[in-house]
Amino acid sequence: MNTVGAALAAAVGFAAVAAAAGMWLPLRARVPVAGACTAALGAAGLAAGVAALGGRTWSADLPDLLPLAGVHLAVDALSGVFMAVAGAVVLAVGVYGIGYAGGHDLSSRGVQAVLPGFALTLILVPAAASVSTFLALWELMALTSLALVVAEHRQRSAVREAGLWYAVMTHMGLVLLLVGLAWFAAGAGGESFPALRAGAAAMSPTARNSVFVLAGLGFASKAGMVPLHAWLPRAHPEAPSHVSALMSAAMVNLGVYGIIRLGLDLLGGGPRWWWWLVLATGAVSAVYGILQAAVATDLKRLLAYSTSENLGLVLVGVGAAGMFNAAGDRPLAALALAAALLHTVNHAAFKALLFCAAGSVLHATGLRDLDKLGGLRARMPVTAGLFAVAALGAVALPPGNGFTSEWLLLQALMHGLAVPGVSTAIVLPVAVAAIALSAGLAAAVFVKALGVGFFARPRSTQAAGAHESPPTMLAGMGLLALACAALALAPGALAPGLVRAGAAAGLSDVRPVSGEGLQLRLTQVSGSLWPLWIAGALAVMMAAVSGLTRGLSRRRRRTQARLWDCGGGAPTPRMAYTATSFAEPLQRVFDDVLAPEQDVDVTPVRESAYLVERVRFHSRVPDRIEHRLYRPVLNGLSNLGIAARRLATGSVHAYLGYGFCTLVTLLVVLAVMQ
Amino acid sequence: MSLLRKIRDTGRVAEPAPPRPEQEPPAAARELGGSVQVRHVDAGSCNGCEIEIGAAFGPVYDAERYGARLVASPRHADVAMVTGPVTRNMAEPLRRTVAAMAQPRLVLAVGDCAMNCGEFAGGYGVEGAVGDVVPVDVSVAGCPPEPDKIVAALRSVTGR
Numbered sequence: 001m002n003t004v005g006a007a008l009a010a011a012v013g014f015a016a017v018a019a020a021a022g023m024w025l026p027l028r029a030r031v032p033v034a035g036a037c038t039a040a041l042g043a044a045g046l047a048a049g050v051a052a053l054g055g056r057t058w059s060a061d062l063p064d065l066l067p068l069a070g071v072h073l074a075v076d077a078l079s080g081v082f083m084a085v086a087g088a089v090v091l092a093v094g095v096y097g098i099g100y101a102g103g104h105d106l107s108s109r110g111v112q113a114v115l116p117g118f119a120l121t122l123i124l125v126p127a128a129a130s131v132s133t134f135l136a137l138w139e140l141m142a143l144t145s146l147a148l149v150v151a152e153h154r155q156r157s158a159v160r161e162a163g164l165w166y167a168v169m170t171h172m173g174l175v176l177l178l179v180g181l182a183w184f185a186a187g188a189g190g191e192s193f194p195a196l197r198a199g200a201a202a203m204s205p206t207a208r209n210s211v212f213v214l215a216g217l218g219f220a221s222k223a224g225m226v227p228l229h230a231w232l233p234r235a236h237p238e239a240p241s242h243v244s245a246l247m248s249a250a251m252v253n254l255g256v257y258g259i260i261r262l263g264l265d266l267l268g269g270g271p272r273w274w275w276w277l278v279l280a281t282g283a284v285s286a287v288y289g290i291l292q293a294a295v296a297t298d299l300k301r302l303l304a305y306s307t308s309e310n311l312g313l314v315l316v317g318v319g320a321a322g323m324f325n326a327a328g329d330r331p332l333a334a335l336a337l338a339a340a341l342l343h344t345v346n347h348a349a350f351k352a353l354l355f356c357a358a359g360s361v362l363h364a365t366g367l368r369d370l371d372k373l374g375g376l377r378a379r380m381p382v383t384a385g386l387f388a389v390a391a392l393g394a395v396a397l398p399p400g401n402g403f404t405s406e407w408l409l410l411q412a413l414m415h416g417l418a419v420p421g422v423s424t425a426i427v428l429p430v431a432v433a434a435i436a437l438s439a440g441l442a443a444a445v446f447v448k449a450l451g452v453g454f455f456a457r458p459r460s461t462q463a464a465g466a467h468e469s470p471p472t473m474l475a476g477m478g479l480l481a482l483a484c485a486a487l488a489l490a491p492g493a494l495a496p497g498l499v500r501a502g503a504a505a506g507l508s509d510v511r512p513v514s515g516e517g518l519q520l521r522l523t524q525v526s527g528s529l530w531p532l533w534i535a536g537a538l539a540v541m542m543a544a545v546s547g548l549t550r551g552l553s554r555r556r557r558r559t560q561a562r563l564w565d566c567g568g569g570a571p572t573p574r575m576a577y578t579a580t581s582f583a584e585p586l587q588r589v590f591d592d593v594l595a596p597e598q599d600v601d602v603t604p605v606r607e608s609a610y611l612v613e614r615v616r617f618h619s620r621v622p623d624r625i626e627h628r629l630y631r632p633v634l635n636g637l638s639n640l641g642i643a644a645r646r647l648a649t650g651s652v653h654a655y656l657g658y659g660f661c662t663l664v665t666l667l668v669v670l671a672v673m674q
Numbered sequence: 675m676s677l678l679r680k681i682r683d684t685g686r687v688a689e690p691a692p693p694r695p696e697q698e699p700p701a702a703a704r705e706l707g708g709s710v711q712v713r714h715v716d717a718g719s720c721n722g723c724e725i726e727i728g729a730a731f732g733p734v735y736d737a738e739r740y741g742a743r744l745v746a747s748p749r750h751a752d753v754a755m756v757t758g759p760v761t762r763n764m765a766e767p768l769r770r771t772v773a774a775m776a777q778p779r780l781v782l783a784v785g786d787c788a789m790n791c792g793e794f795a796g797g798y799g800v801e802g803a804v805g806d807v808v809p810v811d812v813s814v815a816g817c818p819p820e821p822d823k824i825v826a827a828l829r830s831v832t833g834r
Contacts, residue, residue, distance in 0.1 A: 019796030409677055566775045 004058035007048035008127065011087075014041035022112030035098035035368035035472075038119055038376045040523055042090030045123035049084025053077055053497030066136060072192050074129035077500035078265070082257045085348045086122040086250040088483060095118070096356050096476025097242040098225040099164045099469060100363060106240050111151045113244070118144035122250045126257055131181045131191040138177065138254075145251060148237050162231075162238035169231040173221040177258075180215030181208065196266045206474040208267055223255025224282070224308045225315065226285040227625045231291070236304035237368060241359020244300060248307045248350035252346050256314050260337070262343060263322060266506045276423060279319025283434040286312030288593075288625070291665035294448070294586050295581040295621040297595060299358045299368045302449055303351065306394060309438055310347040310402075314340045315602050317409050317432050320416060323427075325507060327419045331524035332412060335512035336503060338498040339408035345494065346401045346487055352391035353480035357387040360473055364466040370449065370579035379466040384454040386477045391446040393484050396439045399535035404520065406439060407529060408513070413526045441586070448582045457573040489532050492520045495614040508585035563621050572595050578632070580619070587621065596621045680737070688736045693828070699833040700811055702778040707754050708741045708834045712782075713751035717768050717792075717804065719758025721820035723785040727755070730821040730828075737825045741832035748774040753831060755782045755802045759791040765801040772808045780811040784829060789813050 025033055037242030052058070052075045063070035075083070097115065101107045106528040121141035128134035135646045142291060150163035155297070186209045188199025200208065220229035227585035232252075259278060280558075289308030296302040317340025342412040360383040365377070390522055392400035416428050458464040468474075492515020499511050514521050521528040565571055587596055601616040647658070703710070716726060730737045731744060745751050748771045748784040760768055772781060786792035791803050804810055814827045 562770065562773065564747065565770075567770050 001060055002056055003051040004048045004056050005060065007044045007051060007634050008058075008073075008075070008124070009499075010125055010453045011044035011048065011120060014044060016547075018116035021115045022116065023109055029105060030109070030112055031107050032098050033102070033470040034116065034452065035094050037094075038097065039094030040195065041116060041119055041123075042087045042092070042094050042539050044085055045087025045119075046091055047087070047482050048075065048123070049080045049082070049087050049192070049495075052080025053494075053529065054498060055500055057645045065133065065423065067567050068508065069130065069132035069191065071133050071136075072130035072513070073124075073127045073133065074193065075154070076504040077357070077497060078257075078260065078504040080502045081345065081497065082126040082144075082253055083123055085345055086119075086126075086252060087371075089246060089348055089352045089480075090119040090122065091247045092209065092352060092479040092483075093242045093245050093356070094474045094476070094523075095479065096245075096359075096473050099474075100242050100359055100471035102242070102470070103283055105152050105154060107386050108151075109124075111148065111240075114147045118148055118243075118246065120179075122246065122254070125254050129193045131185045131196070135174075138172055140173070141251065142174065142256070145243070145247055146170070149239040149247075151243070159238045161533075162234035166231045166235040169221060169228065172229070173218040175218075176214050177218035177381075178220065180213075181209050183213040183214070187211070193266060194463035200267050205271075208270065209274075210269060211264055212267060213277075216259055216274075219255040219258035219262070220281060220315075221255070222258070223252050223315065224285070224289075224304075225281050225312065226254075226308070228499060229285065229289070229308050230623070230626045230630055233296075233301050233306055233623065235302045236307070236355075237298055237300035238481065239346070241300070241362055242357055244304075244359070247354035247387050247464045248304065248355055249294060249348040250276060252307060252311055253348065255343060256311065256318060256340070259315070260318055262507050264337075264507070266508060267513065269304075269322070269325050272323055275319045275322030275326060276427060277319075277320060279316050279431060280426060282312040282315030282317075282319055283431050285665050286438040287434050287441075287504045290438045290445060291556065291590055291593060292621075292623060293445045294441055294590075295583045295596070297452060297583075299361065299373070299449060300355070301362045301368075301372055301648060302370075302445065303354050306354075306445065307444070309344065309442065310351065310394075311408065312328075312405065313396070313435060313438065314343050316340075316345060320413055320428070320431070321507070323424060324412075324416060328425070329416075329419050329420060330507055331510045331512055332416055332419065332612055334499070334502040334510045335408070335522065335524060336412035336416070337502045337507060338406055338513050339412050340361060340493075341498050341501055342408060342491065342494060343402070343405035346405045346484075348391060349401060349472060349480060349483040349487055349633045350390040351455055353390035353484060354394065354475055356473070356477045357383050357390065357481065358470040360477065363469055363473070365460075365462040367462050370452050371632040372460040373453045373458070373463045374456045374573065374576060376466055378456045379458075380475050382468060384450075385474060386481050388450055389481045389484055391450045393488065395446045397443065399488055399531065399538055401484050404488070404529065404531055408520075408522075410435060411525065411527050417493060420454070430554045444583075448579055450473065452579045452582055456576040458578065459573045459578070489535055491515070491531060495520065547660070594621050595624050681771050685735050687743060688739070689734055689822075692822070692826070693737065694834065695830050699831055699832070700779055700780065702789055702834070703752075704809065704834075705778050708832050710742045710828070710832050711745045711751045711754055712753045712755050712828070713748045713771070714743055714755045714757070714826060715764075715771055717756050717758045717788070718761035718800070719765040719785065720793075723757040723787075724731075725732055725822050726818045727757070727784065727800045730819040730824040732821075735821040735825050737828050740825065740829045740834045745755055748772070749776075750776070751775050753780045753782055754808075755784055756788055756808075757784045759787045759794045759797070760799050760801045760807045761799050763799075766806055770803075780831060781808050782831070783810045784818055784824060784827075786815060786817040789815060792817055820832045 014037050018034045021037060022030060022034040057076050059074035061072050065071040121137050125137045125141055128137050130448055140572045146167050148360035152157040184196060187203040188196045224232040229671055236248055258525040286309045289312055293302045298307055313425045317336050321333045321336035326337060362368055364380055393402045394408040413428050413432050495513045496517035512524050514523050519528055519530050587594060598618055599618040602612055602613040605613040677786060724739050783789055788804045791800055794800050810826050814823050816823055
């Protein structure tokens with residue numbers, strides 16, 4: 001048993017201890033012990049992932065652990081990326097959760113015992129090496145996360161609805177995966193991954209296409225891709241914030257892992273249109289997700305839509321990698337895949353931090369509504385600073401960490417124009433435009449989240465009474481901020497691991513990216529980036545500008561003067577920009593896409609229709625895809641249920657008749673088929 | 675083209691410029707160098723003075739010839755041109771408006787009401803004349819004052 005195996009065994013051990021502590025320890029000891037063990041479990045997962053990225057592989061067969069099929073585990077560099085990301089997020093969230101869960105429902109036995117289980121499945125899913133193991137771990141992950149999503153169902157009724165959506169959609173995804181992977185296993189003549197790899201080539205193209213489309217839909221729904229994203233903006237806001245961080249930074253990534261593992265590795269590439277589909281889904285999700293985030297006023301809902309956007313960008317990279325691979329350009333495919341994986345890592349770092357900071361705000365004020373927040377910079381300076389670090393990563397501008405990966409992605413797509421084919425000549429420029437549009441909108445989104453949420457003056461008494469979070473929460477967020485900073489300044493350190501992951505995904509032995517010291521160099525196409533130099537130059541420029549303005553202003557005499565407010569009263573917090581008013585111009589520009597609903601309700605006084613007693617203005621931006629796609633299905637189902645109620649008359653004779661008719665029909669069908 | 679034709683047909687309508695004011699402008703106005711930015715404040719006027727001010731800055735009297743110009747904020751202004759008796763609700767905004775102007779600044783009270791509350795003296799909503807609320811440098815009498823009187827008062831500030 002090498003490092004990877006030992007670390008995974010340690011992770012399982014820590015998970016067991018944490019679950020036992022959560023279940024049986026008294027309240028005061030429960031949360032710190034379970035949290036510390038969860039953090040240790042994350043550290044073990046991180047160690048396993050890093051060791052796998054370093055080139056170690058490990059596999060194990062445990063035939064007695066599950067009946068019939070047994071458990072098969074194997075870790076390569078591709079698993080390592082996702083394992084390391086999940087481990088790092090679990091480590092930080094474990095520490096954060098100690099402070100966050102203190103008090104209310106979240107310190108209950110159930111939540112504390114289930115959380116380590118969820119964390120462990122996040123680390124183990126990428127290690128699965130057979131269809132049955134993968135599906136069992138996948139379902140365990142879905143069930144444990146579902147239990148955590150509904151942890152606060154006693155406090156808000158919206159939690160129950162979110163839980164229902166999540167349960168239904170995740171299980172529909174599971175059904176698709178089950179059908180797809182079972183078909184694959186039957187066609188390939190074996191259910192372990194090596195058997196699938198060997199048998200995939202012999203399958204008919206129709207079967208391979210069906211397997212990819214079915215399982216790909218299941219994975220895309222987990223990754224929150226439009227139009228299967230409906231669970232994401234419900235479950236993420238309603239889940240406790242540390243669970244949202246785990247789901248958004250680690251769980252949705254596994255959808256991407258599934259697509260890479262199945263499409264590139266197990267099915268061995270496939271035709272170009274598969275990847276065209278993946279890329280188009282990613283591009284549409286990126287733009288749609290960030291547009292919805294732009295008009296969202298709930299902070300956690302905004303972050304959830306931003307997850308949809310970033311995973312969309314990752315899938316653009318994955319789709320491009322598959323297209324280049326299908327066209328035979330291996331080096332470019334490896335570059336696109338490296339960009340996608342790097343963006344997965346970056347997104348996990350900043351999104352976990354953003355959700356933790358949103359949880360910190362929620363913990364201090366009890367509010368998620370940006371319209372009611374404001375003025376938190378003075379009241380919770382550390383949280384505001386950490387949120388700013390993460391927001392810088394999310395806007396994909398230097399020196400944030402998201403910049404490097406989006407730069408790599410754009411490099412891959414632009415150099416991809418050299419690949420012959422009409423579809424690439426059309427798809428790639430459109431994808432570049434989609435990335436540019438989503439990056440621009442992301443800047444507006446995070447200026448809104450940071451500026452409206454943390455600056456200006458508080459717009460509610462809760463926000464005015466906010467206080468800084470306990471040290472454990474700040475420590476957990478500090479770890480994530482360090483990760484963001486390290487990824488922003490020295491992404492080159494990850495280059496060898498990403499190259500190995502690309503090789504593990506079947507893109508052979510080309511080295512698309514190399515990190516030489518502080519430089520990130522593209523070896524197959526011309527291009528290089530010095531993130532540390534960019535950050536240094538920016539810091540020097542900002543210091544120079546602020547020093548210059550201070551030096552100049554010191555020479556003049558300063559007078560204190562009242563702000564010119566047109567002679568009226570002093571500006572009140574109600575005059576400040578809210579999230580809604582900040583997003584209004586964008587909403588106007590994208591009016592046809594977002595289709596906002598506005599309603600003015602004028603109530604006249606009883607005596608005269610001309611005297612107005614009350615005017616009510618109501619405005620909201622519903623998720624249009626959800627509205628158009630899901631509502632008719634749900635209405636149809638409920639109508640069907642109402643119609644089916646007529647069958648249940650309450651008469652025993654009728655029920656006996658139904659049974660008799662069914663039996664006779666079955667017998668007739670069997671007799672005909674024989 | 676019709677605009678050009680209109681300009682040609684109408685010709686010059688401005689009154690010939692009267693001679694320069696005899697006396698020196700007030701000490702505070704000397705620093706302004708003949709270019710005076712004016713902020714108009716209606717502190718409770720009946721709008722008679724506003725019509726005359728509008729005429730003073732129109733093409734016939736054309737106060738801008740002499741260096742005075744209406745601006746939209748006290749932050750841009752050197753002179754506050756106040757009309758009307760100061761009502762209770764406008765007293766504080768007037769003080770703030772004058773306080774918001776940069777030094778050196780002047781206050782020009784236009785019309786009888788601004789000088790001594792005129793017709794509205796003793797009204798329940800009247801706080802007092804402009805001089806009771808902010809220090810006044812130049813006054814223009816009349817109910818309402820003719821545009822050329824307003825222009826003359828402005829020229830006494832610009833010195834042109």
